[in-house]
Amino acid sequence: MPDVVLVAADGRRLIVEVLVTHACDAEKIAKIRAGAVSAIEVDLSAYRTQGTEAAVRNALLRTAPRTWLFNPAVDEAETSLKATIAAERKAAAEARQRAARRAALALRAAEPRLTPALQAERQSVLALGLQDLVGAPPASDDGFVVPSNLWRAVLINRLVLRRAPTRHGMLWPIEPDEALSALKDCLAPGVLGGVNRPTPAAMKAALPGFVPPQDSLDTFLETLKAYGLLLETKHGLLVNDRAREVLLAREAALKAANQRWRQTETLLDGLFETTGAPMETPAFSLTAWRASVPGFNRSLTAIIEEGGPEWSGLVRSLDAVQSMISGGAPCDSLMGLPFEPSLQEAIRQADLIAAQEALAIEAAERAAADQRVSRLRSRAEVVPGLEVEAWLNRQGKGTPLTPLDAARQGEAMLGVAFRSLDRIAEEFADAARRDALAAECLAVLETAAEKCFDEDRRRLFLRGHRPELGMKSPQEFCRDHASLKVLLSLLPSKRGAR
Structure with a gap:
C-alpha cells in the first residue's frame, strides 16, 4: 500500500512514498508503473530520529529531497527525446556516409600526376632487376595519382635504398605512417589528412570496392617482407641491411x-x-664491329659490362685513334675502324715532322760543334808560345783525330782535348820556369866569370866545350843550381890564375 495518495480536484492522483529507512525497491516501482499512477518518493531519512513536527512537515512539503518514481509525462518526453536523438544520429550517420563516399570517389578520380623525377626513380629501381616486385597487378590504385608500378618503385627507392642511416650507421625502425608519408607526391590530395576528413574505414564502408592507399601500402609492405627487403622484429619493421647492401652494390x-x-x-x-x-657501308658496319671488336674477339657490350683491363685497353686504343685524328702521332692499331685515310695522313705528317726534326737536330749539332770548337780555340789562344792553328789541326798520338775533330764529336771528346791542352800549357809553363832558372843561374855564372877572367878569357870559358861537361859549353850546361855549382867549381880561385 502507498504511504500517501493525493487526489487533485480534477481527479488526478499522486502517490507519495516517504523514505525513512528503506527506499522503494524495483518490485514496488514496477507495481506503481503497472497502476499508471504518478508516484514520487520524498527522502525524510534525515528526520528519522530527530526534528519537530513543523520541521518534518516543512521538509515533506518543501525542502526534503524527492524523486519521481513514475511520471507518464516524463516517460513520454524521454521516449520522444530518444526518438529525436536516434533520428539525428541516423541523419548524421547518413551524412557521414555520403561524405565518405564523396571522399572515396574523389580519391579514386584524382588527376594523374607523373613527373620526370618520379619516372627516373622508377627506372633506377627497375634497372636493379626488381621488375617482378614492382610490376605485379594491383588490387587497386585508389588514392594514388601514379600507377602502382611507379609508386612501388618510388617506395623501394626512398624507404629502402635512400633511407638515411644514423650517425652510427644503423637504420631506425620504420614508423607506421612513414611509408605513406614517403609517397606524398604519389598520393591524391587529402590522403595524408585534413580537418574532418572521413577515415579510410568509413570510405571503405561507404563505397564498396574502394581500397584506401594505406591498405594497398600495407599489402605491398607484406610483399617486401616476403621478398626479404624488410624484416618484422620486436623493434618494429626494419630494412634488411644485407639485402639493401646487395641492391646498393648492384x-x-x-x-x-x-x-x-x-x-x-x-x-x-x-x-x-x-x-x-x-x-x-658495304665495306664497314659499325653494328658488326660492335658485335665483335677486332683485337678483343668479344662484343662491345660484353667488354663494357665487364669493365676491367679489357675495357681500359679499349678506351686507351680509342683515345689513341682520337689523338691521331686530331693531329697527333699515328696510332698502333685502328681496331678495324674505317679511318685508314687518317692513319696515312698521320704517317705522312709524322715523317715530315721527323725530317724537320732531323734537320733541326743536325743544325743544332753543327751549332753546338762550332761552339765547342770556338771554346777550344779560345782556350788554346791563351797558352803562351802555342802555335794555335798548327796544334788544332795536328793529329794526336795514337789517334787520327785532331783536337778540332775531337771538339766536333761532343762534350766528352772536347774534354779530352781540353785536358791535352792543359798538359801542353803545363809543359810550356815548366819549360818557361826552367828557362828562367837557367837564365838566372847563367847570370850568376857570368858574374863569377867576370871576376876571374878578362873579357876574352871569360868569353872563351863560357862558350868552350869541355869534356867534363859532356862536351857542352858552360852556357849550355848551366840549367839549374846543381849545374851552376859544378860550373862555379871550375872557375879559378883568383883572377889571372889560368
Whole structure:
C-alpha cells in the first residue's frame, strides 16, 4: 500500500512514498508503473530520529529531497527525446556516409600526376632487376595519382635504398605512417589528412570496392617482407641491411657500367663525327664491329659490362685513334675502324715532322760543334808560345783525330782535348820556369866569370866545350843550381890564375 495518495480536484492522483529507512525497491516501482499512477518518493531519512513536527512537515512539503518514481509525462518526453536523438544520429550517420563516399570517389578520380623525377626513380629501381616486385597487378590504385608500378618503385627507392642511416650507421625502425608519408607526391590530395576528413574505414564502408592507399601500402609492405627487403622484429619493421647492401652494390655497378657506356659511345661518336666517315657501308658496319671488336674477339657490350683491363685497353686504343685524328702521332692499331685515310695522313705528317726534326737536330749539332770548337780555340789562344792553328789541326798520338775533330764529336771528346791542352800549357809553363832558372843561374855564372877572367878569357870559358861537361859549353850546361855549382867549381880561385 502507498504511504500517501493525493487526489487533485480534477481527479488526478499522486502517490507519495516517504523514505525513512528503506527506499522503494524495483518490485514496488514496477507495481506503481503497472497502476499508471504518478508516484514520487520524498527522502525524510534525515528526520528519522530527530526534528519537530513543523520541521518534518516543512521538509515533506518543501525542502526534503524527492524523486519521481513514475511520471507518464516524463516517460513520454524521454521516449520522444530518444526518438529525436536516434533520428539525428541516423541523419548524421547518413551524412557521414555520403561524405565518405564523396571522399572515396574523389580519391579514386584524382588527376594523374607523373613527373620526370618520379619516372627516373622508377627506372633506377627497375634497372636493379626488381621488375617482378614492382610490376605485379594491383588490387587497386585508389588514392594514388601514379600507377602502382611507379609508386612501388618510388617506395623501394626512398624507404629502402635512400633511407638515411644514423650517425652510427644503423637504420631506425620504420614508423607506421612513414611509408605513406614517403609517397606524398604519389598520393591524391587529402590522403595524408585534413580537418574532418572521413577515415579510410568509413570510405571503405561507404563505397564498396574502394581500397584506401594505406591498405594497398600495407599489402605491398607484406610483399617486401616476403621478398626479404624488410624484416618484422620486436623493434618494429626494419630494412634488411644485407639485402639493401646487395641492391646498393648492384646499383653502384650499374652506374659504373652506364658511365663506361657513355664514355665509350662519346669516343666512338666523336671519331665518326670528326672524320665524317659513315657508320654503315658495304665495306664497314659499325653494328658488326660492335658485335665483335677486332683485337678483343668479344662484343662491345660484353667488354663494357665487364669493365676491367679489357675495357681500359679499349678506351686507351680509342683515345689513341682520337689523338691521331686530331693531329697527333699515328696510332698502333685502328681496331678495324674505317679511318685508314687518317692513319696515312698521320704517317705522312709524322715523317715530315721527323725530317724537320732531323734537320733541326743536325743544325743544332753543327751549332753546338762550332761552339765547342770556338771554346777550344779560345782556350788554346791563351797558352803562351802555342802555335794555335798548327796544334788544332795536328793529329794526336795514337789517334787520327785532331783536337778540332775531337771538339766536333761532343762534350766528352772536347774534354779530352781540353785536358791535352792543359798538359801542353803545363809543359810550356815548366819549360818557361826552367828557362828562367837557367837564365838566372847563367847570370850568376857570368858574374863569377867576370871576376876571374878578362873579357876574352871569360868569353872563351863560357862558350868552350869541355869534356867534363859532356862536351857542352858552360852556357849550355848551366840549367839549374846543381849545374851552376859544378860550373862555379871550375872557375879559378883568383883572377889571372889560368
